[in-house]
Amino acid sequence: MSDVAALELRDVHVTYRTREGPVPAVRGVDLSVFAGEVVGVAGESGCGKSTIVSTILRLFPASATVTGEVLLGGENVLTMRWGRMRAVRWGVASVVFQGALHSLNPIQRIGTQLVEPIFLHDKLATDNSAATKVRTLLEQVGLPARHADAYPHQLSGGQKQRVMIALALACDPQVLICDEPTTALDVMVQAQILELLIGIARERSMAMLLISHDLSVLGTSCDRVAVMYAGRIIEHGPARAIFDWPEHPYTRALSSAFPTIGDAASRYAPSGLPGDPPFPGDLPSGCPFHPRCPSALPVCPTVDVKLLPAGPGRTAACVLVDQSVPTR
């Protein structure tokens, strides 16, 4: 493993300009992913994890202001010239979007869409070499080569997701970002897709960022997990540790919201969280989680907590973790 992170976010802030005022979707995120690692990002909708995805390849809308640094192999994406940006897109890092929806052009054949990035990034590609590459890609994701002639509406959800994965691998990127790759899929298909993704990432020693609202998905397949809430990472550490011994009350609630297979008791008493995640434009004072926190203390609405050490290789943004802050 080299000492330069394949993907690194340093103090990234993303604010959207809206008619009702500025909305801070991401409020200071630091994250790094090294080659060969699988890092997961968990959180409910509105926590900012999808916004993070849009910053890595500079795909955010013009109404968004992004500060901080987003580094791919040491190069800052936010200050690149556009020519370099277009080469980096797909060539250095690619995104596996949710294929089940409309991420594929409905009136173009699968093969045409797979070949497109190949021609964009390889000036020497010929029709033949590209077609061969497409066949190989389809094989790698477990699809028969004849699917290259199909149209998106002729494929099932699982097949479309595989196509999205094949598409993401088309230019042999070093970084793979998976944005909710298993949502909207049947449970059995979910497991297959996940297995496929992790397998490919490990085989090619890619750096993989896996984004999901399903903590159980991340707990089993990632090396490290970062949990996001209200635009910030509120817990970070080895996946297994986070899943089994969550330190932050939010992570605790998130992991216990999913019943564990095999544990009959958990099925009958799923613990949910009261309330909804806060709207980014209207955050509570102090720790943004305090209105819903079962362990909230009087000090919580007053103090905005940063990530504090919470064990070996772990951090959590909660006063309960920090011995130095008085809890009375």
Next chain:
Amino acid sequence: MAVAAAVRAADSDPEPQRPARGGQQGGLGRFIGYRLVAGLGTLVFVLLFNFFLFRMLPGDPAARYRAVKSISPADLAKIRDELTAPLPQQFVAYLKDPLALDGISSWKGQPVWDLVQGRAWPTLVLLGATTIVAVVIGVWIGIKAGWNRGSRFDKVSTAVTLLFYATPEFWLGLLLILLFSTGIGFFPGIFPSGGVIDSGIDPLSFEGITSIADHTVLPAVALAAVYLAEYSLIMRASMVDELGQDYLMTARAKGMMDHMVRRRHAVPNASLPTITLIFLNIGFIIGGAITVETVFSYPGLGLLTFEAVSEQDYVLMQALFLVFTMSVIVFNIIADIVIAVIDPRIRT
């Protein structure tokens, strides 16, 4: 290892449809066949409608022919017999000759079809020129305005197109005559305002073609301006609808330049509803031809319609109405086929 397992899994994935090559073409053929049959059904309805429409007339139908000198009393008696026969008998006679090819115009005394034939080509020239200009320019403006929604180009072009959309095309024609035919103030009166070609010139000669063009410019501009505006608004709306689609994000993420994303992905998808709507509105452009030809005394089918209405020549009106309606039906069928060729979702 993971890949092998994935292959096994994928093969057991339930496929909704087998994408076979032959299936695609077969699908298109079947679709065209179905569409033609449906078109036939519409045609039957239109024929029925046309028949009954012109049987609601007040007064003695034969009386109108009295004004025409060139019909002999024997022919007049025959016409009266035809027009006063019981309805079912009339209907049978109608079905044998719905276009009333043998029908005698009560205004000119000539067979209706002679009149229609003679006036057809100017209208084709006019509508052909108008449609090409209106579609090409209108769609281009719509694409640019929709893709760059909110830009200055968008705001200005939308305002201008809305203005032209609200304009009666015949009034625009009158204005153009005022400015460029009669000439007023410092506007040159250089274009002719009547006819389609100067008399005595062979239409197929070079002189003839320039003369035709000279006479067609103003009416074509009057029609094209209004319909260009409509097509531009339609295309813009379709583009705006496509803007939020996820597959455009995918295309951009692949490293494609903005104008290529627009050209290769957004425009083809946005053209689908546009084509449908443009063809659906062909009826309006035909209607526009009626008034514009009248204003410019342009001797086409439109002017013929006006004359038929003014002279209350119902036989001629019936034939013209059928011609117009059938053209629209044919264009609708063409539109559906074009869309089926572009959009694979419809064929399978």
Next chain:
Amino acid sequence: MRRASTVTTPKKLSPYAIARMRRKKSLQRFAQAFFGQPAGVIGLVILSVFVLLAVSAPLLFDREMLDITETLGNESLEPPNGDFWLGTDENGRSILAVLVWGARASLVVGLAASLISMVLGTLIGIGSGHYTGLAGSALQRLTDWFLVIPFIPLVVVLAAVLGQRGLGTIVLVLGVTSWPGTARLVRAQTLSVEGRPYLERAKVLGDSDWQQMTKHVLPNVMPLVIANTTLTVAIVILSETTLAFLGLGDPFLDSWGTMLDKATGAGAASTGAWWYLLPPGICVILVVLAFTLIGRTLEVVLNPRLGSE
């Protein structure tokens, strides 16, 4: 810092009062959204000006000014001057007077015919969407077939065939030919509304066909129908102008279209009588534009999916 609101025990409100409050709130929200769109405001302003003119026509210009027997003394086809701000027509009438009175004609025909079209279109649309089976598809076929027939030729032919040149004929002809567009829209909306679960519940609870259609489908469909009808008014006014220009209008009506017909008949274009040609056309453009802007704004405001322009 959020402060917990002082808790007061709420009054017991009757369901009607609650419904009224909710309706008022949604009306307020709608008004805010509508007036936030500059296009809609411009359209509304223009329309108000013309409605004002139409309503106050008798106050501004005596009806007698339109009577050609009264105006024999005036110069015909005079360019604008001190006495006649827009000049005179071929009968010596003040064009400004005819123009203002023409606003009445055009607006009345536009609104009346559109009302007929709205009623017909809504009935047929809901019917074809609600009733499955023979009745429903018959209505749907009817709508599709009517949509194929080209509009202006149909209108021209109907007007010619019905003979009686009059206001009633025009309104009838335009009303009876403009409904297919509305019907199509209403049918699509009806199908979408009927797919919702609460309508299934209503059916199970025993609501009759009529009750389902009026209590549930109709209120959901009305907003879009109103937006669509506004746009229909624009087309109807353009069509009435066209009909009148072709000589199929009511010769005693003096609408803007009739003015243009008479102007052409008097050779205004070839003699350069721009004061006769320009004003009626400009008025038609402005009124049609106004209705189009309002209609488009209503569509945007009432359909959240179309929003964020």
